[in-house]
Amino acid sequence: MTSGKVAKRKRREVKAPPPAGKRAGVASPRVLVVGTLVIVAILAALVGVVSLTGKGSDDQSSTVRLTGTTEVAQLYRGIPQSESTLGHPTAPVTLVEYVDLQCPYCRQFVAETFPTLVQKYVRSGKVRVELRGLTFVGPDSERGMRAAQAAAKQNRMFHFVDLLYYNQGAENSGWLNDDMVKAAANSVSGLDGRRLQSDAGSGAVSDRLVADSEHAQRNDVTGTPTLFVGPTGGTLTKIELASPTDLASIEKAIAGAS
Numbered sequence: 699m700t701s702g703k704v705a706k707r708k709r710r711e712v713k714a715p716p717p718a719g720k721r722a723g724v725a726s727p728r729v730l731v732v733g734t735l736v737i738v739a740i741l742a743a744l745v746g747v748v749s750l751t752g753k754g755s756d757d758q759s760s761t762v763r764l765t766g767t768t769e770v771a772q773l774y775r776g777i778p779q780s781e782s783t784l785g786h787p788t789a790p791v792t793l794v795e796y797v798d799l800q801c802p803y804c805r806q807f808v809a810e811t812f813p814t815l816v817q818k819y820v821r822s823g824k825v826r827v828e829l830r831g832l833t834f835v836g837p838d839s840e841r842g843m844r845a846a847q848a849a850a851k852q853n854r855m856f857h858f859v860d861l862l863y864y865n866q867g868a869e870n871s872g873w874l875n876d877d878m879v880k881a882a883a884n885s886v887s888g889l890d891g892r893r894l895q896s897d898a899g900s901g902a903v904s905d906r907l908v909a910d911s912e913h914a915q916r917n918d919v920t921g922t923p924t925l926f927v928g929p930t931g932g933t934l935t936k937i938e939l940a941s942p943t944d945l946a947s948i949e950k951a952i953a954g955a956s
Contacts, residue, residue: 766864785826
């Protein structure tokens with residue numbers, strides 16, 4: 699099951715986004731003074747607004763809280779995260795998920811199926827989840843996944859990814875831009891947005907994207923979401939999903955790996 703495109707194996711570079719009329723006469727000194735005072739008052743008011751907010755108009759995205767912020771925080775509260783892994787490290791079963799942040803089927807899986815898996819299996823300590831990010835839908839997928847891998851360095855990857863799915867737009871429509879990345883970072887408690895932006899362009903994140911792509915190639919992953927389940931430390935088996943909401947097949951695989 700795919701989003702309709704075959705995975706592209708090459709890395710893409712992320713490109714950063716990119717005074718009056720003729721005088722009719724001479725005004726009196728009084729008019730000039732009054733006009734100057736009005737201008738000063740307006741400037742003072744504008745400075746006051748900026749001082750109160752602490753941000754100019756270019757930083758409005760950093761004050762936004764995305765849809766799903768409360769739900770995501772509640773879902774993952776108290777569950778350990780270590781980079782791209784969710785759940786207790788000693789969990790007997792491992793579930794690996796390959797996803798693309800622009801894939802609509804991935805969004806359906808995360809919104810309708812994954813919360814049940816988290817509450818029933820991950821929170822109980824039975825299953826640990828590893829997230830591997832692919833970027834085949836388009837360049838914005840890479841921008842988003844770079845940011846997600848940067849969030850992983852702060853152990854907030856699953857929060858960040860879920861918020862992007864909650865607010866997902868159409869494929870390659872431009873929704874996954876820098877403002878969306880900043881808003882998602884600002885919506886996750888404990889996530890340092892400036893550090894995330896710096897880490898997103900790092901060599902370590904680039905290496906992780908390449909590694910995930912190579913894992914997908916070796917495992918014949920051609921679309922998303924693709925899931926593998928097996929005993930932790932053992933051989934994982936691909937789950938044949940009938941749909942993104944095929945919870946029964948996932949639970950059967952988890953039971954067989956226990």
